[in-house]
Amino acid sequence: MADKIPLIKVSNVSKSFALAKRARSPLTVLHEINLEVRTGEFLAIVGPSGAGKSTLLYIMGALDRPSSGTVYFNGENISKMKDRELTNLRLRHVGFVFQNYNLIPNLNALENIAVGQIMDPSLGRNGKGASEVLEHVGLAERSDHLPAQLSGGEQQRVAIARALFASPSVILADEPTGNLDTKAGEAIIKLFSKLNKKLGTAIVLVTHNTNLAKYAGRKVEMVDGRI
Amino acid sequence: MAVSGKNPSGAREITLVRYVLKNISRRKLRSGLTISGIAICIAFFIVLAAISTGLNNYIQSELEERKEGTIYIYRPVPFSPDEFETLRAVTDEYFADSDIDYAITPTIEVTFIRKYGAAGFESNVEYYNLMGCGPEGVHTHWEQYDFTEKLHSGEHLDTIGQTQAGIVMGYRLWNDYYSNKTVGDTIDIVPKNISFKTVPWTMHDRYIAGDTNYTTEDIPPIRDVKLVGILAQSKGYRWVDYIGFLPMEFMLKAFKLYDDKNDTYYYPGITILIDDATDLDFSELEFMYKEAVVGAEGWDNRFEMRLDWLEDMENTVSSWFNIIITIISLVSIIGVSNTMLMSVSERRTELGILRALGFSRGKIKQLIFAEAIAICLIAYCISLVLGVWVSHYFNTQYELSLGLGESSIFFSPAQVSIEIVLASFCIAVLFGTIAALYPAHRATKVDPVEALRYG
Numbered sequence: 001m002a003d004k005i006p007l008i009k010v011s012n013v014s015k016s017f018a019l020a021k022r023a024r025s026p027l028t029v030l031h032e033i034n035l036e037v038r039t040g041e042f043l044a045i046v047g048p049s050g051a052g053k054s055t056l057l058y059i060m061g062a063l064d065r066p067s068s069g070t071v072y073f074n075g076e077n078i079s080k081m082k083d084r085e086l087t088n089l090r091l092r093h094v095g096f097v098f099q100n101y102n103l104i105p106n107l108n109a110l111e112n113i114a115v116g117q118i119m120d121p122s123l124g125r126n127g128k129g130a131s132e133v134l135e136h137v138g139l140a141e142r143s144d145h146l147p148a149q150l151s152g153g154e155q156q157r158v159a160i161a162r163a164l165f166a167s168p169s170v171i172l173a174d175e176p177t178g179n180l181d182t183k184a185g186e187a188i189i190k191l192f193s194k195l196n197k198k199l200g201t202a203i204v205l206v207t208h209n210t211n212l213a214k215y216a217g218r219k220v221e222m223v224d225g226r227i
Numbered sequence: 228m229a230v231s232g233k234n235p236s237g238a239r240e241i242t243l244v245r246y247v248l249k250n251i252s253r254r255k256l257r258s259g260l261t262i263s264g265i266a267i268c269i270a271f272f273i274v275l276a277a278i279s280t281g282l283n284n285y286i287q288s289e290l291e292e293r294k295e296g297t298i299y300i301y302r303p304v305p306f307s308p309d310e311f312e313t314l315r316a317v318t319d320e321y322f323a324d325s326d327i328d329y330a331i332t333p334t335i336e337v338t339f340i341r342k343y344g345a346a347g348f349e350s351n352v353e354y355y356n357l358m359g360c361g362p363e364g365v366h367t368h369w370e371q372y373d374f375t376e377k378l379h380s381g382e383h384l385d386t387i388g389q390t391q392a393g394i395v396m397g398y399r400l401w402n403d404y405y406s407n408k409t410v411g412d413t414i415d416i417v418p419k420n421i422s423f424k425t426v427p428w429t430m431h432d433r434y435i436a437g438d439t440n441y442t443t444e445d446i447p448p449i450r451d452v453k454l455v456g457i458l459a460q461s462k463g464y465r466w467v468d469y470i471g472f473l474p475m476e477f478m479l480k481a482f483k484l485y486d487d488k489n490d491t492y493y494y495p496g497i498t499i500l501i502d503d504a505t506d507l508d509f510s511e512l513e514f515m516y517k518e519a520v521v522g523a524e525g526w527d528n529r530f531e532m533r534l535d536w537l538e539d540m541e542n543t544v545s546s547w548f549n550i551i552i553t554i555i556s557l558v559s560i561i562g563v564s565n566t567m568l569m570s571v572s573e574r575r576t577e578l579g580i581l582r583a584l585g586f587s588r589g590k591i592k593q594l595i596f597a598e599a600i601a602i603c604l605i606a607y608c609i610s611l612v613l614g615v616w617v618s619h620y621f622n623t624q625y626e627l628s629l630g631l632g633e634s635s636i637f638f639s640p641a642q643v644s645i646e647i648v649l650a651s652f653c654i655a656v657l658f659g660t661i662a663a664l665y666p667a668h669r670a671t672k673v674d675p676v677e678a679l680r681y682g
């Protein structure tokens with residue numbers, strides 16, 4: 001029964017931005033999007049730059065709110081949730097991976113992974129420890145290294161490990177290979193695929209590279225804010 | 228706030244404290260300069276507070292230990308015996324209802340000077356105190372009170388009789404002219420070509436300060452007087468070799484304090500000794516004297532003057548203390564606030580990441596507050612060492628300068644109490660808290676989506 005409820009359901013979601021105070025009409029970047037992400041699924045959202053992929057990803061990940069429409073997470077309407085509830089949702093159920101890795105420069109790999117423990121010291125206690133997660137991404141020997149001492153691919157692996165640390169239901173990856181060469185990019189996508197199969201964590205991959213989307217179980221295309 | 232420790236895998240856990248300390252160490256120069264500035268400010272606070280405390284404690288101990296009071300009244304025109312009796316009656320009336328023991332006596336203490344140009348002396352100015360008594364006997368009372376005992380105790384070689392006058396012979400004057408003299412010998416107290424001038428007691432301080440804008444009067448040479456007593460090694464008058472005691476009468480004549488035609492003595496001063504002056508209202512007594520005897524000026528209550536000086540100094544220190552506290556508070560708060568604002572501006576992306584990772588606004592605020600407070604606490608630790616060391620140095624220098632009678636910036640004892648340590652700790656925490664208010668507010672307003680997109 002639970003499997004029939006999508007992990008994330010995006011229903012008629014639109015997102016507009018007011019460009020300037022004097023602008024007559026706002027810029028709409030998402031037009032009534034409907035999308036479902038199922039538990040354990042590897043979904044790729046493919047589209048050119050400016051298609052609204054990242055905006056959709058942030059809305060799905062409770063980091064941004066839609067201008068209209070509804071977002072359900074595990075069947076719960078998160079569109080009207082308070083900031084505190086959304087924060088808690090992100091902490092425990094969503095993992096983000098960004099194009100720029102976005103590691104904290106003065107923390108080593110292990111500390112970057114476990115940084116969520118500052119928010120909640122019990123985080124990650126029930127699941128994999130930071131070291132184990134680092135092993136999953138193949139960087140066990142680099143645990144003490146600062147981000148500046150790691151290559152781009154390695155930094156992204158640490159970012160993936162950080163996303164995995166709280167054993168989230170879903171990892172939302174925003175152009176995770178955008179700053180990597182082809183080989184390293186493919187390695188990252190393969191890692192996502194491996195983790196998806198091994199751990200059962202749902203993965204939503206946003207990319208403009210259609211070649212990488214082939215690793216996903218399902219692919220949706222976005223153009224001009226529409227699927 | 229989690230306590231730093233190790234997780235089961237053996238790696239150090241990341242805690243708020245660890246995260247904050249890493250952030251501070253990330254910008255070493257900026258953090259170092261900020262911490263140094265605040266450390267100096269707090270150290271300044273500690274030193275000033277220590278001086279204020281030391282001064283306060285000193286005043287309290289002065290009040291406790293020096294309960295005895297001495298009041299001197301001098302005026303250029305000597306008091307007549309009738310005036311003295313009037314002052315005695317007023318004093319009796321004032322103390323009638325109290326248990327305080329007191330004694331009022333006429334005092335003869337006249338300063339006269341000479342130029343003494345012998346080579347090798349620090350000063351070519353010599354002055355002498357003529358101390359003595361009226362017809363009732365010796366009234367210097369050097370042996371009667373503890374504090375005077377401390378100041379004036381010396382080796383009494385000998386004394387003859389009660390009617391005598393002391394000549395202070397300092398700057399090796401005794402050694403130069405009288406070292407072979409003993410009690411009973413006849414001496415001249417105007418050696419060779421040296422002339423004496425009278426200096427009224429009330430002008431004495433002005434004379435020492437080099438101000439000669441007052442009338443002096445030549446006194447006739449004093450020759451062939453009998454040395455009736457010698458006081459050696461007086462601690463009260465450091466520069467004094469010996470004090471010679473001479474018969475009174477011709478001295479009094481020389482200073483016009485004895486009218487031999489009417490057989491009347493006059494007194495240049497009155498001394499009132501009080502065994503416990505703690506609760507006395509000196510100003511009231513002064514007012515009564517002035518009402519009773521016209522010209523009873525020259526009020527010279529050294530005990531009260533000293534306390535007044537200390538209290539003035541304490542007030543001055545307190546005023547400076549308040550001004551400096553205000554300035555260092557502003558400087559510290561602005562300094563830390565500026566550092567934190569720069570930190571928040573530079574770390575917009577990082578704050579966005581933390582928000583994306585599930586950090587609440589409250590936790591972000593906590594991080595900024597913790598960082599600001601940590602900066603202030605590190606500064607506090609440094610300032611504590613610095614402040615205690617400077618206070619100790621100040622105190623040591625003060626103790627060394629005691630008794631030298633010289634002006635010094637080390638004018639007071641300095642005592643770092645536990646209250647100061649705790650107060651400076653609270654101030655450091657308060658600085659950090661206030662300084663972080665606005666930066667923390669700014670940090671919570673960082674939109675994670677914008678921060679992640681645009682930095």
